[in-house]
Amino acid sequence: MSVLALNNIHRSFEPGVPVLAGVDLTVNGGEVVGLLGRNGAGKTTLIHIAMGMLRQQEGTVEVFGLDPHEQPVEVKRRVGFVSENQNLPAFLKVREVIELHRALFETWDDEMAGRLVDRFGLRPGARIKNLSKGQARQVALLCALCHRPELLLLDEPAGGLDALARREFLEASIQTLSDTGTTIVYSSHYLSDVERLAGRVVMLHDTKVLIDNSIDELHESFSIAFVPHRPQGTSEALLALPECLGVRVRTDAVHAVFRLDPDDACALITEKLGVSDAMCRTAGLEEMFIEIAGGER
Amino acid sequence: MLIVVNPSSGVPVFRQVMDQVRFHIASGLLEPGDELPPTRSLSAELGVNPMTISKAYNLLERDGVLERRPGRPLVVAKLDPTDLDLEKLDQLRASLADAARAAHQLGVDTREAVRVFRELLECDDKEK
Numbered sequence: 001m002s003v004l005a006l007n008n009i010h011r012s013f014e015p016g017v018p019v020l021a022g023v024d025l026t027v028n029g030g031e032v033v034g035l036l037g038r039n040g041a042g043k044t045t046l047i048h049i050a051m052g053m054l055r056q057q058e059g060t061v062e063v064f065g066l067d068p069h070e071q072p073v074e075v076k077r078r079v080g081f082v083s084e085n086q087n088l089p090a091f092l093k094v095r096e097v098i099e100l101h102r103a104l105f106e107t108w109d110d111e112m113a114g115r116l117v118d119r120f121g122l123r124p125g126a127r128i129k130n131l132s133k134g135q136a137r138q139v140a141l142l143c144a145l146c147h148r149p150e151l152l153l154l155d156e157p158a159g160g161l162d163a164l165a166r167r168e169f170l171e172a173s174i175q176t177l178s179d180t181g182t183t184i185v186y187s188s189h190y191l192s193d194v195e196r197l198a199g200r201v202v203m204l205h206d207t208k209v210l211i212d213n214s215i216d217e218l219h220e221s222f223s224i225a226f227v228p229h230r231p232q233g234t235s236e237a238l239l240a241l242p243e244c245l246g247v248r249v250r251t252d253a254v255h256a257v258f259r260l261d262p263d264d265a266c267a268l269i270t271e272k273l274g275v276s277d278a279m280c281r282t283a284g285l286e287e288m289f290i291e292i293a294g295g296e297r
Numbered sequence: 298m299l300i301v302v303n304p305s306s307g308v309p310v311f312r313q314v315m316d317q318v319r320f321h322i323a324s325g326l327l328e329p330g331d332e333l334p335p336t337r338s339l340s341a342e343l344g345v346n347p348m349t350i351s352k353a354y355n356l357l358e359r360d361g362v363l364e365r366r367p368g369r370p371l372v373v374a375k376l377d378p379t380d381l382d383l384e385k386l387d388q389l390r391a392s393l394a395d396a397a398r399a400a401h402q403l404g405v406d407t408r409e410a411v412r413v414f415r416e417l418l419e420c421d422d423k424e425k
Contacts, residue, residue, distance in 0.1 A: 032346055170344055178337045178347045195304035196345045216309040284305035 001065055002026045003151050003183045004050055010058035011045055019045050021207035023059075027185055029150075032177065034198030034215075035187040036285075038293050041204040043187040044083070047155045050185070051081055063151065077105065080144035080182075082137070083155040090129035094122050094139055098146075105147035113146040119168055133160045141169055145176055152176075154186035158193060166193065173197060191285040201285070205293065210245070215285075223262040224291055225269060225280045226253040233275040239297060241272060246295035257291050299326075302343050310345050314353035316391075319362060322373055323385045332370040333363060 004027040012018040019042040027033055035043050048054035049061055052068025052075060061068060068075045088097055098117075102108045117124065120138040128136060137160060144152060152173075158166045170193055176182050188194050194201065194215075201218055203211040211218070222245075227233045235247040238256040243265075245257040258265040262280035269278045283291070299321070302313045321327040333339075336354060340347040354371060357363040364374040376384070393414075400410040 030348075032348075167344065171341060174341055174344065174347065178340065192305045195310070199346055199348055216311065219307055219309040220312075282307040284307045286305060287307075 001029075002062075003029050003031075003064060004185065005062040006046070006050065006059065007061075008059040009046070009049060009056045009061070011042075011049065011054070011056050018207045020049075020056075020204075023204070023207075023209055025202060025209065025212075027183060029183055030181045031200055032184045032198050033186070033200045033202055034194035035185060035202050035204070036191070036194065036211075036289060037187075037204035042207065043204060044155050046204070047083070047153050047185070047187065051079065051153055052076075078150045080147065080149035080152040081154075082140045082144045082152075082157045084159050086137075086140050088128045088136060088139060090127070092128055093124065094126050094128065094131075095124035097128060097139055097143065098124075101143040101147065107148045109146050109148055112148075113142060116142045116145065116172060119172065120165070134162060134165055137161060138165065138169070141172070145172060148176075148180055149182060152182055152184045152186070154184065154188075156187050156189065158188060158190050166190065170196060191289060195285050203289075203292070210292070218285065218288065219282055221259070221261050222282065222288060223258050223260060223265045223280045224283050224287065225256045225258055225265050225278050227256060227269060227273075227275055227278040228253050230275050232273045233269070233278070235296065237273055238269075241268060243268065244297075246292050246297040248291055248295040255291055255295070257288065257295065300339070300343065302345065304345065310343075310349045311353040311356070314339075314343075314350060315357055318353070318357055319384065320388050322362065322376070323381065323388045327373050329373050329375040331373045333372065335370065 004025070006023060006025045009020050009023040010018065011020045023042070023046065025046070035046065037043050045054065049056050050063060050068065052061075052072050055069065063075045064078060066075050092100070098113055102110070102113070120135075120142065122135065122138060122142070128139070131139070137157070141157060144154070158169060161169065173184065174197070177184070184197070198215055200214050201211065202209055213222075225238075227238060233254060235249050235254050238244050238247050238254060243259045245259055248255045258268070258280070260268060262282060265280040266278055270276045300314060300317045302310050304310055306313070318327065318333070333354065334342070336347050336350045340350045343350075354363060358365055358371070361374055363371050365371050397410075
């Protein structure tokens with residue numbers, strides 16, 4: 001059974017301006033899904049809908065086979081959630097926030113909580129209101145991880161953390177994965193972290209899921225073609241090719257992203273457009289993201 | 298065991314791990330019977346998803362490079378000497394592929410390219 005199943009989700013905040021229009025996403029147990037998209041692409045909206053914090057206008061949501069609106073307590077007991085602008089009670093001390101969560105969750109793991117307090121260098125007696133943004137985020141992460149949830153929904157969990165704190169968080173997540181095989185869905189703009197942690201990448205673009213592939217497929221079976229400016233190799237001609245995901249016209253060449261490995265992409269461009277000196281190669285996620293998000297289609 | 302990965306290189310991490318294990322075996326750094334670090338500790342050390350490491354290990358096991366025995370760590374399999382020689386040449390071929398491409402792009406002819414390679418080899422020998 002899938003852990004999370006979103007079917008045909010539609011949501012807009014203003015009439016006629018959809019944020020999500022027909023989004024499908026099914027996540028199975030043990031998967032780690034990196035949710036990508038530009039600011040405003042609907043990542044937070046999608047995560048809030050999965051959490052039952054926001055209602056979809058069309059479509060269905062199931063978490064562990066349950067409707068998060070109908071059975072919110074049962075669902076939240078088994079989900080860990082961290083969002084970018086999560087507010088912890090400002091007047092409480094770190095120790096008290098941890099105690100509060102410990103009392104709420106039967107599955108709370110004291111040993112893990114102690115380890116993370118040390119690892120993040122948190123001072124149990126410090127008041128939340130006196131913490132930096134990054135430290136407050138680490139408290140929130142600790143609370144989300146230590147009840148050993150079956151599903152972690154993380155909305156930009158590393159935003160505002162310094163490079164070392166981000167790595168500590170990454171390692172804590174990896175440890176959780178090794179220990180319990182938790183399912184994770186998380187949005188992030190740190191694409192190198194996504195490359196380390198995610199097994200699968202879902203990119204939201206123009207209200208829809210544009211890409212849903214394993215990270216290995218993205219690295220091996222997608223490529224960027226650099227096509228020298230030629231009358232036959234225009235952006236329109238490239239876009240008309242069925243496997244082309246988007247093009248970006250630059251001064252050096254037309255950059256086109258293909259859902260093909262480099263050899264096949266070059267062969268296709270030679271065969272269909274008669275341009276034989278295109279250069280095709282694979283790319284890391286950041287470069288791929290820029291080419292796709294910044295391009296036309 | 299020295300394994301370094303660059304997750305943003307555009308080469309899948311599982312493949313980087315596989316390539317480096319094979320290289321270490323071909324170079325003799327890893328010998329038959331040597332134990333591989335457990336999935337859990339290697340994934341923690343490299344800061345990558347444990348599934349990525351198990352994927353690399355499983356594929357190496359399928360290829361007969363590693364051996365899994367129940368309840369014991371993974372070890373390097375015994376390779377027969379001809380296979381080891383072939384593996385060494387495969388590794389060298391992989392490293393030289395980029396150089397060959399560069400020679401073509403630069404328009405350096407085969408004789409010149411071979412001369413440069415010989416020079417580099419001799420230079421390396423002298424340093425040792």
